[in-house]
Amino acid sequence: MKKTITLLLILVVHYVQAQYTDSVTIRKIYDEALSNGKSYEWLRHLTKKIGPRLSGSAGAQKAVDWTKQLMEQQGFDRVYLQDVMVPHWVRGAKEEAYILNGKKKTVVPIAALGGSVATPPKGIGAGVIEVKSFAELRAMSPDKVKGKIVFFNRPMDPTKINTFEAYAGAVEQRANGATEAARLGAVGAIIRSMTNVHDDYPHVGGMRYATGVPLIPTAAISTNGADLLSKTLAENPNATFFFKQNCETLPDAKSYNVVGEIRGSEKPDEIIVVGGHLDSWDLAEGAHDDGAGCVQSIEVLRILKALGIKPKRTIRAVMFMNEENGLKGGIQYADVAKKNNEKHIAAVESDNGGFTPRGFGIVGTPEQRAKVIPWKPLLAPYGLHEIGPGSGGADIGPLAQLGTVLFGFKPDSQRYFDYHHTMVDTFETVSQRELELGGASMAALVYLLDKNGL
Known part of the structure; x- marks a missing residue:
């Protein structure tokens, strides 16, 4: 019994000494x-x-x-x-984009997503379908989407304390939005920037295309731009969007x-x-x-x-x-x-x-x-x-x-x-x-x- 107690005491002493040595070293590191x-x-x-x-x-x-x-x-x-x-992948010349609401043209900030193809040289102008999820888009008739630009406008969840969880809950739009839109005949995709801040800076990042699906150009739009586009569409569903980008993959x-x-x-x-x-x-x-x-x-x-x-x-x-x-x-x-x-x-x-x-x-x-x-x-x-x-x-x-x-x-x-x-x-x-x-x-x-x- 005494030997057991002695051994335990020795182990405790060694542990305490090791903890003290480590704490001193860590203090020196800082x-x-x-x-x-x-x-x-x-x-x-x-x-x-x-x-x-x-x-x-x-x-x-x-x-x-x-x-x-x-x-x-x-x-x-x-x-x-x-x-x-x-x-x-190279971006090329700076992108151009605007919302056309009747005769009113409003320029908005966009940036091509990494890996995207370019638009035709004269750009793309088309009607807009706004969605918040892939499920919402998939439930639509192809006739409704064909020839349109799909606007993915699901924001990051502001209630998430860990903002990486909020990012994870929204970033699939950026990664796969173009593919989902192209499957239904869309000619382009615009993605709300991955941030909860309301600003005029497009938040870029990578995107990818699925095999066997048409490659359509895709860009991030700033959160202020996204809010304006959404508001415009609510007031006038026939408003159109134009964008031009010049990127290429070498x-x-x-x-x-x-x-x-x-x-x-x-x-x-x-x-x-x-x-x-x-x-x-x-x-x-x-x-x-x-x-x-x-x-x-x-x-x-x-x-x-x-x-x-x-x-x-x-x-x-x-x-x-x-x-x-x-x-x-x-x-x-x-x-x-x-x-x-x-x-x-x-x-x-x-x-x-x-x-x-x-x-x-x-x-x-x-x-x-x-x-x-x-x-x-x-x-x-x-x-x-x-x-x-x-x-x-x-x-x-x-x-x-x-x-x-x-x-x-x-x-x-x-x-x-x-x-x-x-x-x-x-x-x-x-x-x-x-x-x-x-x-x-x-x-x-x-x-x-x-x-x-x-």
Whole structure:
């Protein structure tokens, strides 16, 4: 009995000592990020000196070259490029659109969705069918839709506290609206922007066509424009809409994932990835989506190195290419990892903006999640209370097939869709302190993952 009690006391003492050591190290991580952080100035360069970075563009290549050079300058053990072929869609000349109500012509802001075809050179003018759901559209007679422009006007649900849930409930219109409309003979599709903010900025994003369905042009319309179009149609169902866009899809282009790593001292064959996606939409500087995630990921490695923390496992920062319109970078990274028999024990992605940290979503088995839950008291003092089942990230998602546990960094979600996929996703909208807190939060998680494993 005495031996059992003694053993229990020893275990308790060891646990308390370990908790104390971890709490001290995590405090140092935050102190380093908040006192000497580099991510904000890195983000300034990425957004202001390079700017938009759509896959296949000159901006994307400049971002590849710069992030590779940046990680080399940080003295990481290895920095390299990973080849990947990516889609190359270009917008062309600025879009035009207006509502014609009798003799009154009102210009409204639109932007072609990524992957869309162009309109005919002279544009498209037609009557409009407004719907709020695919079910509503499918219930209509093809004769009613044929030759018309379908206007998908379901807003994001404003009652959802987590705005990503609201986005998920509306984004199918953007992704598949053109296909649904074309099946009934429509000549075009206009999609209400994915935001609850009432503004004049079209929120773009990717769309896709189903096989065997006519390819019709599709564009996002600003929320103010959508409200005006809906009001006009209610007053005059015979009002028409005109739009012209000049986009095209070019042959796939060669690009790269950019990878930097600190080699593990004890278990170098076990890998922990932290990353974000380097590409952004062509209208945006891509500050929150996802310049923030990229610079935070590089900052994780910089912090560990600055503090003299020698990880047991290999820590990799990966700048994924082509998340926005193809996910080719994430797929290629996982394919190479599988081919090389690499063991990725965990992957952390930041792709929800550079806002105040709230926690991490975990994709893994109940047993794997249970190993993370005891870390909550260590992370709670830094505002990381939302730690539990959730989503990981699009780029790291393909790693799940290798048994990798995925962690999605969760900042506060309330403002993300104010800027998402628009020209106002700029450096000026990012708070330096919030950005640095996010990098520190990711570094703290990576430290615990490296020390304890899963």
